[in-house]
Amino acid sequence: MKNGKRVAIGARPPANPQADAWVRQGDGADIGKTDLYTARLTLDVTPALRARIKIEAFTRGLTVAEMLRALLEDEFPEKPQ
Numbered sequence: 532m533k534n535g536k537r538v539a540i541g542a543r544p545p546a547n548p549q550a551d552a553w554v555r556q557g558d559g560a561d562i563g564k565t566d567l568y569t570a571r572l573t574l575d576v577t578p579a580l581r582a583r584i585k586i587e588a589f590t591r592g593l594t595v596a597e598m599l600r601a602l603l604e605d606e607f608p609e610k611p612q
Contacts, residue, residue: 584598584599
């Protein structure tokens with residue numbers, strides 16, 4: 532709202548199941564992180580711990596997410612059904 536004018540936003544279009552399915556399907560060309568990891572986990576840590584984690588991940592040549600995923604997988608392995 533830079534100049535004080537309000538812009539009306541139209542109504543949400545009706546759901547289209549075929550379009551929704553198409554979006555969820557993707558093109559299959561490449562698998563990104565959203566295809567493998569679909570749940571976000573938020574964890575509060577101290578700034579000092581966050582710094583240590585980031586330094587360790589950098590030292591190992593990993594992202595923080597990659598390193599923490601590996602740690603969690605080791606600690607909580609998938610159990611055979």
